[in-house]
Amino acid sequence: MSKDKQNNTNRMVALVMGIIGLTLTIIPVPQAFVHFKPNWILLLLIFLSINLPKQFNLGYAFVFGLIIDVIKGAFLGQHALTLTVIIFITTKYHLQLRIFPKLQLMAIIMMFLVLYHFILFWINGVAGISTEIQDYWGPMITSWIIWPITYEIMSRYFVYATPKKEV
Amino acid sequence: MVAEKDNQRRPRIPALNTKLIIFVVLSFILLINDQRNNYLSILRNSIAIAIYPLQSAVEIPSRLTDWFDLRIKSKEILIKENQNLLSQQKINSSILQRYESLEQENERLKQILNAASNLDNKVEITRIISVNVNPYRHTIVIDKGERDGVYEGQVLLDADGVIGQILHTNFLTSEAILISDSDHALPVEINRNGLRTIVLGNGSYTKLDVPYIPNNADIEIGDLLVTSGLGGKFPSGYPVAKVDFIESDLSEQFYKVSAKPIAYLNQVREVMLLQPE
Numbered sequence: 001m002s003k004d005k006q007n008n009t010n011r012m013v014a015l016v017m018g019i020i021g022l023t024l025t026i027i028p029v030p031q032a033f034v035h036f037k038p039n040w041i042l043l044l045l046i047f048l049s050i051n052l053p054k055q056f057n058l059g060y061a062f063v064f065g066l067i068i069d070v071i072k073g074a075f076l077g078q079h080a081l082t083l084t085v086i087i088f089i090t091t092k093y094h095l096q097l098r099i100f101p102k103l104q105l106m107a108i109i110m111m112f113l114v115l116y117h118f119i120l121f122w123i124n125g126v127a128g129i130s131t132e133i134q135d136y137w138g139p140m141i142t143s144w145i146i147w148p149i150t151y152e153i154m155s156r157y158f159v160y161a162t163p164k165k166e167v
Numbered sequence: 168m169v170a171e172k173d174n175q176r177r178p179r180i181p182a183l184n185t186k187l188i189i190f191v192v193l194s195f196i197l198l199i200n201d202q203r204n205n206y207l208s209i210l211r212n213s214i215a216i217a218i219y220p221l222q223s224a225v226e227i228p229s230r231l232t233d234w235f236d237l238r239i240k241s242k243e244i245l246i247k248e249n250q251n252l253l254s255q256q257k258i259n260s261s262i263l264q265r266y267e268s269l270e271q272e273n274e275r276l277k278q279i280l281n282a283a284s285n286l287d288n289k290v291e292i293t294r295i296i297s298v299n300v301n302p303y304r305h306t307i308v309i310d311k312g313e314r315d316g317v318y319e320g321q322v323l324l325d326a327d328g329v330i331g332q333i334l335h336t337n338f339l340t341s342e343a344i345l346i347s348d349s350d351h352a353l354p355v356e357i358n359r360n361g362l363r364t365i366v367l368g369n370g371s372y373t374k375l376d377v378p379y380i381p382n383n384a385d386i387e388i389g390d391l392l393v394t395s396g397l398g399g400k401f402p403s404g405y406p407v408a409k410v411d412f413i414e415s416d417l418s419e420q421f422y423k424v425s426a427k428p429i430a431y432l433n434q435v436r437e438v439m440l441l442q443p444e
Contacts, residue, residue: 022218023221023225028225057180057183062193066214070218075198075201076198076210078198080190081198084190084191123198129304129350
């Protein structure tokens with residue numbers, strides 16, 4: 001498969017995954033599960049920035065962040081800033097993250113999730129919106145639990161040549 | 168040679184640090200401007216229009232189940248439901264008769280007092296297209312926007328009482344804040360004796376705070392709180408909540424009072440927008 005064709009396929013897959021992710025973000029859930037909605041788009045972007053960092057990095061994070069801001073009725077720029085910061089870290093260290101064993105990667109993902117929710121919490125605090133800190137644990141834990149599953153599913157649909165084959 | 172090869176192998180991301188700086192600065196500019204003024208409504212609007220198809224698509228399953236529900240229901244159930252509704256309708260219209268005469272009486276009295284009448288407000292029914300998009304805030308999105316003449320601060324009701332008010336308007340949709348949001352305050356009065364106070368949301372759908380009731384005030388469990396119309400946003404006389412908890416602590420200056428909202432804030436699907444006169 002040529003490089004261009006591969007890029008196009010990945011772009012299409014990313015588009016579809018993005019739409020699915022946004023749909024899952026919008027979809028209404030029963031009252032009991034409201035505080036346990038995973039951060040689908042964050043997981044998708046982390047996956048992309050680790051495995052296809054050249055194609056998908058900060059620009060995508062920023063745009064998806066703005067869309068989530070509008071969906072959630074948050075301040076414009078809140079999720080955009082947060083996602084940009086997280087995806088910067090994952091893109092910067094994507095080579096290390098790729099070779100991590102799965103358990104170690106899980107631990108790192110937990111750190112990213114904590115950082116993500118901390119920045120959101122912090123911006124809310126600066127803006128004077130009082131939020132309960134325990135509301136932030138639900139999505140963190142569910143996102144963490146579904147990370148390996150979404151990772152497996154996503155890695156089936158994207159095509160990437162490992163750097164070794166290129167040389 | 169080795170170094171060169173190594174360099175080739177390593178997939179470098181072009182201008183990562185520059186990008187970070189640009190996007191972070193951009194986000195900060197957006198964040199600061201979004202809170203201070205309204206320049207950004209065009210950006211917010213265009214994104215909202217772009218995601219409107221998604222929001223409506225998400226609604227399809229629940230609309231389908233509604234539709235199937237209607238088709239599949241047996242004839243007997245429908246007849247029974249119809250009978251119930253008819254009897255309910257009779258009861259309602261008898262109450263309404265009294266209401267009409269009261270309204271006329273009120274009108275006459277007001278004419279005598281030379282005051283403006285505001286009893287017959289018109290409403291427009293609208294559908295909630297998404298709820299709980301943000302678990303930290305109690306907001307909903309409805310399917311009417313600027314196109315339909317919705318404006319910021321417009322009042323939302325359901326069949327029982329006040330639900331909230333419009334927070335942002337987009338072209339096709341608008342976002343409303345519920346009275347249970349922890350940032351929402353609503354001026355009310357006790358229907359029984361006209362004692363004025365404020366109802367604050369606290370993030371719970373079934374409980375509102377009523378602070379600042381002095382320890383010697385006349386308040387009882389079951390008292391109906393109605394909008395007082397004092398803030399200028401909500402018209403007066405719409406039911407809001409019923410007092411369901413009073414605790415007096417003599418060392419404090421105020422009673423601890425909470426009230427249960429009359430509208431089912433987390434169960435409604437159709438809400439009514441109060442039209443300006």
